[in-house]
Amino acid sequence: MGEPTDSTPVSLRALGAIMDVYKSVFVKGGAAPLLSRPKPVRRTGFELDVRIERVERQTADVVSLTLRAAAGGPLPKWRPGSHVDVFLPSGRQRQYSLCGDPSDRFRYRIAVRLIPDGGGGSREVHEALRTGDGLRIRGPRNAFTFVDAPSYLFLAGGIGITPILPMARAAGSRGRLVYVGRSRDTMPFLHELPGADIRPDDEFGVPDIAELIARAKPGAAVYVCGPPPMLLAAQRCMFELNPTGSLHTERFSALPVADGRAFDITLARTGGTVHVAANETALTALRRRLPDIAYSCQQGFCGTCKVGVAAGSVDHRDLLLTESERADHMLACVSRATGDELVLDL
Numbered sequence: 001m002g003e004p005t006d007s008t009p010v011s012l013r014a015l016g017a018i019m020d021v022y023k024s025v026f027v028k029g030g031a032a033p034l035l036s037r038p039k040p041v042r043r044t045g046f047e048l049d050v051r052i053e054r055v056e057r058q059t060a061d062v063v064s065l066t067l068r069a070a071a072g073g074p075l076p077k078w079r080p081g082s083h084v085d086v087f088l089p090s091g092r093q094r095q096y097s098l099c100g101d102p103s104d105r106f107r108y109r110i111a112v113r114l115i116p117d118g119g120g121g122s123r124e125v126h127e128a129l130r131t132g133d134g135l136r137i138r139g140p141r142n143a144f145t146f147v148d149a150p151s152y153l154f155l156a157g158g159i160g161i162t163p164i165l166p167m168a169r170a171a172g173s174r175g176r177l178v179y180v181g182r183s184r185d186t187m188p189f190l191h192e193l194p195g196a197d198i199r200p201d202d203e204f205g206v207p208d209i210a211e212l213i214a215r216a217k218p219g220a221a222v223y224v225c226g227p228p229p230m231l232l233a234a235q236r237c238m239f240e241l242n243p244t245g246s247l248h249t250e251r252f253s254a255l256p257v258a259d260g261r262a263f264d265i266t267l268a269r270t271g272g273t274v275h276v277a278a279n280e281t282a283l284t285a286l287r288r289r290l291p292d293i294a295y296s297c298q299q300g301f302c303g304t305c306k307v308g309v310a311a312g313s314v315d316h317r318d319l320l321l322t323e324s325e326r327a328d329h330m331l332a333c334v335s336r337a338t339g340d341e342l343v344l345d346l
Contacts, residue, residue, distance in 0.1 A: 063114075064111040112143055154223045223248045267344060
């Protein structure tokens with residue numbers, strides 16, 4: 001699920017400080033940095049059972065699901081930028097942005113692009129789910145905060161339109177949406193965006209992100225959601241082009257492990273040892289032994305996978321825990337051992 005930023009504009013001086021902190025606690029080996037510190041994800045709905053009211057094919061490889069509460073009645077409120085954790089029949093857990101109407105308290109809508117060589121979640125949604133099927137969801141949570149700003153520029157790439165769509169609607173005349181993709185027939189929800197600047201690659205060429213961001217008004221909130229190269233390009237140029245503005249980004253997958261080393265985790269309560277490879281997260285390894293362990297963002301900012309540390313030294317790479325919390329806790333999705341072993345309260 002995403003990389004949100006603070007709701008306040010960031011100056012060039014503050015940007016440098018934030019970059020230094022982020023590199024030191026989270027990014028190792030030159031991975032792409034964030035430009036500001038996310039706020040904690042707020043839990044507003046927790047877990048509930050829903051039923052699929054409608055399945056619609058938006059493009060050849062994107063389907064949308066409309067969900068209603070299984071027991072009837074209204075669903076928890078949500079704001080643009082929110083997502084839900086979806087528990088699929090197979091037991092897989094995935095995070096999807098809410099892309100419907102926040103004022104409709106009886107329906108949620110999510111959209112899923114098929115990733116043939118992914119982890120199987122998108123294939124399950126496309127091939128196994130039908131109208132009338134039941135699902136369990138958790139949330140909604142908001143890690144991609146829609147801030148109040150004098151003006152907005154929204155840049156969406158492909159399936160990145162999903163969290164941006166309700167934001168653009170909420171911004172109204174204060175916002176401008178630029179939507180890019182490979183071709184029109186690969187870009188979902190075009191029929192819902194009559195006022196957007198639609199720029200498919202096969203008509204306009206590969207987008208120049210710097211040129212697009214330069215169109216933002218001074219002090220604008222710039223929201224970007226799309227493939228990693230698009231996010232990186234925005235991060236590199238935003239504050240040179242618009243130093244009084246604020247940049248907000250979200251990505252749909254966990255950052256790759258950088259500068260990792262293998263270590264072992266001893267499970268203090270359930271017993272046993274889990275080996276964590278150099279190129280995987282502690283969460284990934286723990287899920288092999290404890291498939292029901294709670295998690296959400298997988299990027300170190302929501303706190304769902306917070307776990308107690310009984311022994312061992314932690315390489316903290318999160319963006320959430322306080323120094324006092326880090327004395328005896330860690331976020332399993334990003335943090336690691338500095339040595340050969342950790343003992344966790346699991």
